[in-house]
Amino acid sequence: MATLTAPFISHSFRSTKQFSRILHRSSTHCVLNFRLNNSINCLSSTRNMSDAATPKKCLEIHNINPNIKTMEYAVRGPLVIRAAAIEKELEQGVKKPFNEVIRANIGDCHAMGQVPITFIRQVLGLCVYEKLFDDPSIPSDVKQRARDILNGCKGGSLGSYSDSTGIEVIRKHCAEHIQRRDGFPSHHDDIILSAGASGSIKALLSLLRCDIDGKRPGVMVPTPQYPLYSATIAEFDMEQIGYYLDESKHWGLDVVELQRAINEAKKHSAPRAIVIINPGNPTGQVLSRDNIEEIIKFAYKEKLFIFADEVYQDNIYDPDSKFYSFKKVLFEMGAPYNKMDMASFMSCSKGYMGECGIRGGYCELINVCPDVKAALNKSISAQLCPTTVGQACIDCVVYPPQPSEPSYDLFIKEKQGVLRSLKERADMVAHTFNSIEGFSCNTVQGAMYAFPQIRLPEKAIEAAKKASQTPDTFYAFQLLEKTGICIVPGSGFGQKPGTYHFRTTILPQKEKLKEMLDLFRKFHENFLKEYK
Amino acid sequence: MATLTAPFISHSFRSTKQFSRILHRSSTHCVLNFRLNNSINCLSSTRNMSDAATPKKCLEIHNINPNIKTMEYAVRGPLVIRAAAIEKELEQGVKKPFNEVIRANIGDCHAMGQVPITFIRQVLGLCVYEKLFDDPSIPSDVKQRARDILNGCKGGSLGSYSDSTGIEVIRKHCAEHIQRRDGFPSHHDDIILSAGASGSIKALLSLLRCDIDGKRPGVMVPTPQYPLYSATIAEFDMEQIGYYLDESKHWGLDVVELQRAINEAKKHSAPRAIVIINPGNPTGQVLSRDNIEEIIKFAYKEKLFIFADEVYQDNIYDPDSKFYSFKKVLFEMGAPYNKMDMASFMSCSKGYMGECGIRGGYCELINVCPDVKAALNKSISAQLCPTTVGQACIDCVVYPPQPSEPSYDLFIKEKQGVLRSLKERADMVAHTFNSIEGFSCNTVQGAMYAFPQIRLPEKAIEAAKKASQTPDTFYAFQLLEKTGICIVPGSGFGQKPGTYHFRTTILPQKEKLKEMLDLFRKFHENFLKEYK
Structure with missing residues (x-):
């Protein structure tokens, strides 16, 4: 079994493959076991097959896409697989020191008890089940909205395919929303609706796959x-x-760090784009307007396409922070910056709505060449269209009830209720972590996560090494097995060599969160005792 | 402008790039114009930018993913773009020889007036808008179904993320359905839910991206x-x-043709998989059981992973045809075939439900190595999960109301009504086309399309050449401009050199379809006169 050397993440990843290899090596005991077991299964099944004079399988682990073998997605990685297994064990009556798994690994609001926004669900209800139009308890503005959406669908049904970029009236609402938000023009032909933000992020990244001068x-x-x-x-x-x-x-x-990283990378690759997550995931920071200006200047100088991941734009808790869209700053900066091509992403999975499973999102293409846009549209057309229900959901987000409309008061009450509660929980999490020995946690200015640093005792680091795990993964597995709390180790997101972190969401409801933080504190105290 | 030589599709495509290049060259006047105009726009915008001392765009057509530049998706290609433009023109009051565009290009049932199945929409309505549980007009089995689905969701809400492979209870229903259909075991761990069938087809194709011995x-x-x-x-x-x-x-x-094609291909590539579309799209045939056996034997001999695209399994119109799933035949054939790894795909977009926009589908992985399955699951996890509403929809399809349940009678009435009407339309389309001079059309045994062959006069072929279009594309554009009927030329699907076809759906409602076929006949008669 591979031994693990910490610090295991090099200062700048020489190559994705190398990074992935390292990540892979750092994969936990569990994942190694999981894979080994699987390989054994497959080998034995193929062995049985050759016994029966049958050929091996067409697809075996050695002959599939090597990039898929190396890729990792920590938010759904081995810890989460183990958490699901523990849930099954609990169901089957296996005794544990806890009664339930607390899934603090993923920004999944409704899973943690957040109640859907009434306006959104009423609109979706009408759109899929038209008999509801006869229900006198549904407000008139909801009915009007659902009618507008259905009128934008071919045959008046959400069951028909939309354009690959999405239903036109919804793209228009997105553009109007952006224009209101930023004070600069936005056109619906530059809007692409997608299944969450992930769909369009992946489609745009795919456009970049072009070697430049052999790099x-x-x-x-x-x-x-x-x-x-x-x-x-x-x-x-x-x-x-x-x-x-x-x-x-x-x-x-820090732009100095951007420059260091790009200079290093230019030796062996052709930098094409920069991803900015604002507010930050997993780090919860909110960028200042000045900082955004600096980044734009850097991207301009280095000719980088900007991916502005702004899915947490409604999640700002720090009273001194404010969300500035990259587009607004870019346009306010004037020439030459206001001609730069970039994209911004938004989702209905986050914010106050948290409609993750519905899969709605949009991307705005800013200053993108028409022929590049046409190529992008073509590339998404083979998948036909994003879910129309997800599209209807993002419509509600970009065009919420207006003050004169009957749904307005309830909508605002529900929205502000969620955001107020999230702010309380953001404060509670950072405050509690900072009160635990060996923890330090930045203020959660925005988004839905805390990413505290933990100082781990030398003995724990050695124990992790013995278990072929990174120290933070070792810690997270111990936490899961002893308390049922599921977090994601910092190594799944990347961290400075020799430092250890984890990401937890702030999403458990208030009482549950208190309980979780108490469990956490006790676990950590015991952990320190054990490994001191 | 590139000149076009017909026959333009070589007997066996030497390479995808070559094929795409040829397809690209064959692109219509419209697409060429479209691209040229776009390039001009982009060039002029970059020219203006350099005037203002700004750099060129980061993404330009010459530096994006070359594979995206070459790929084509004819069902949403230039004809459809032109059809949408004509619709806008009609809206703006531009005079045309017709009042509406008839979109016979895409299998989009609801867009053509098909009414949703009540049971499906009631379940979806309850799932998204829980207040509907209080509605006494909703049958109890619908409520039970929606409750079962919501109980399978984290936090009891469709707004939470599901597992990347889908909600467990729905995967169980899929497995039970397959087991009932085929009489062989199916396990929910082998089921992957996806957004339509396209999502999982793409994910599985991606696994194959691995050069073998440098090929x-x-x-x-x-x-x-x-x-x-x-x-x-x-x-x-x-x-x-x-x-x-x-x-x-x-x-x-014909297996002889399979052998010819693979022998040719082996000279320069490593064949890994075979796609079978049954019932056929665009060709409407239904494979016999014997034929499926032959194909399985061929795939076994050549070690090919089978992609069984079976999304039209409910759409069988020919009384002498029957749907056999590849899995059933493979298992009935016994050893060594029953150990072969393959996948089967199903969708809620087709059949009698036609819920295209909702994006539901499933894939069953049969005899696939556990570690390959784990890699596939990992590869889809970064996109989080398929839309939960689409998942709920496929649940209704694989587990429809049972005879003892209150929704049963209406469900069966609606389902049979749609299928009966589709059969009538399938017959009508083939019959009418065969009565037009120069047309020949196979029986539409299944699926939703006819793919008739048309003999085009020499003069029309020359006119097409002058317009830099393939003859079938030229014909389709003429049809669109003169009648508003939007079909897809055969070259978008591939056809034997020197033959010309088109695909039309059989989906316009009966009266509209009659009207369309009349228009078609008149157009063709005039076309023949013009080019005789």
Whole structure:
């Protein structure tokens, strides 16, 4: 079994493959076991087959896409697989020191008890079940909205395919929303609706797959980052160019570090794009307007396409922070910046609505060449269209009830209720973690996560090494087995060598969150005793 | 402007790139204009930018993924773009010889007036809008079904993420359905739910991207074929190995032709898989059990992974035809065939439900190595999960109301009503086309399309050449401009050199279809007069 050397993440990943190899090596005991077991299964099944004079399988682990073998998506990785297995064990009556698994690994609001927004669900209800139009308890503005959406569907049904870029009236609502938000023009032909933000992020990353002067295309991605990016970059065999966020400055983004990372990367790759997650996932920071200007200037100088991942734009908790869209800043900066091509992404999975399973999202293409846009549209057309229900959902988000409308008061009450509660929980999480010995946690200015640093005792690091796990993964597995709390180790997002973190969501409802944090504190105290 | 030489599709495509290049060259006047205009726009915008001392765009047509540039998806190609433009013109009051565009290009049932199945929409309505549980007019079995689905969702809400492979209870229903259908075991761990069938087809094709002994992976695909396959194979830079269906034998599949195609392909690629579309799209044939056995033996001998695209399994109109699933035949054949790894695909977009926009589907992995399955599951996990509403929809399809349940009678009435009407329309289309001079059309045994052959006069072929179009594309554009009928030229699916076809759906409602076929006949008579 591979031994693990920490610090295991090099300062700049020489190549995605290398990074993935390292990540893979750092995979937990569990994943190694899992894979070994699977390989044994497959080998034995093929052995049995050859016994019966049958050929081996057509698809075996050695002859499938190597990029898929190396890619990792930590948010759904081995810890989560183990968490699901523990849930099954609990169901079957296996005794554990806890009664339930607390899934703090993924930003899944409704799973943690958040109640859907009435306006959204009423509109979706009418759109899929038209008999509801006869229900006098449904407000008139909901009916009007559902009618507008259905009128935008071919045959008046959500069951028909939409354009690959989405239903026109909804794209118009997106463009109007962006224009209101930023004060700059937006056109619905530049809007692409997708299944969550992930769908269009992947489609756009795919456009970049073009060697330049014999060099692999590179994408700058924050460290720590949301692993959709590392997974997709690995799948596409592109170069992940990690730039560090500065933990000592509230996970701020420093242009000097951007420059260091790109200079290093240019030796062997062709940097094409930069990903900015604002508010930050997993780090919860909110970028200042000045910082955004600096990043835009850097991207301009280096000719990088900007991926502005702005899915948490409604999740700002810090009273001194404000969300500025990259588009707004870019346009306010004037020439030459206001001609740069970039894209911004939004989702209905986050914010106050948290409609993850419904899969709605949009992407705005800003200043993108028409023929590049046509190629992108063509590339998504073979998958026909994003779910129309997801499209209807994002419509409700970009065009919520207006003050004069009957649904307005309830909508605002529900929206503000969720956001207020999230702010309380954001404060509670950071505050509690900072009160635990060996923890330090930046303020959660926005988004839905805390990413605290933990100092681990030398003995624990050695025990992790023995278990062929990274120390943070070792810690997370211990936590899961002893308390049922499921978090994601920092190594799944990337972190500075020799530092250890984890990501937890702030999403358990208040009482549950308190309980979780108490469990956490007790676990950590015991852990320190055990490994001191 | 490129001149076009017909016959333009070589007997066996030497490489996907070559095929795509040829397809690209054959693109219509419209697409060429479209691209040229776009290039001009982009050039002029970059010219203006350099005037203002700004750099060029980061993404330009010359530096994006070349595979995306070459891929084509004819069902949403230039004809459809033109059809949408004509619709806008009609809206704006532009005078045309017709009042509406008839979109016979895409299998989009609801767009053509098909009414949703009540049971499905009631279940979806309850799932998204829980207040409906209080409605006494909703039958108890619908409520029970919706409750079962919601109980399978984390937090009891469709708004939470499901497992990447889908909600467990729905996968169980899929497995039970398959087991009932085939009489062989099926396990929910082998079921992957996806957004339509396209999502899982693409994910599985992606697994094949692995050079073998320095040769590009090849996928055998029928000619004519559904262009999802050619588009995805091109995007993944794999080799498309076309095998011809035999038009003179009801678009039958001949193993001699399979052998010819694979022998040819082996010279420069590594064949890995074979795609079978049964019932056929665009060709409407239903494979016999014997034919399926032969194909399985061929796949076994050549070690090909079988993609059984069975999304039209409910659409059988010919009284002498019957649907046999590949899995059933494979298992009935016994050893060594019953150990072969393959996948079967199903969708809620077709059949009697036609819920295209909802995006539901499933894939069953049969005899697939556990570690390959784990890699596949990992590869889809970064996109989080397929839409939960689409999952709920496929649940209704695999587990419809039972005879003892209150929804049963209405469900059966609606289902049989749709299928009976589709059968009438299938007959009407083939019959009418066969009565038009120069047309010959096989019986539409199944699926939703007719793919008639048209003999075009020499003068029309010359006119097409002058317009830089393939003759069938030229014909289709003329039809669209003069009648508003939108079909897809055969070249978008592939056809034997020197033959010309088109695909039309059989989906316009009966009166509309009659009208369309009348228009078609008149157009063709005039076309023949004009080019005789």
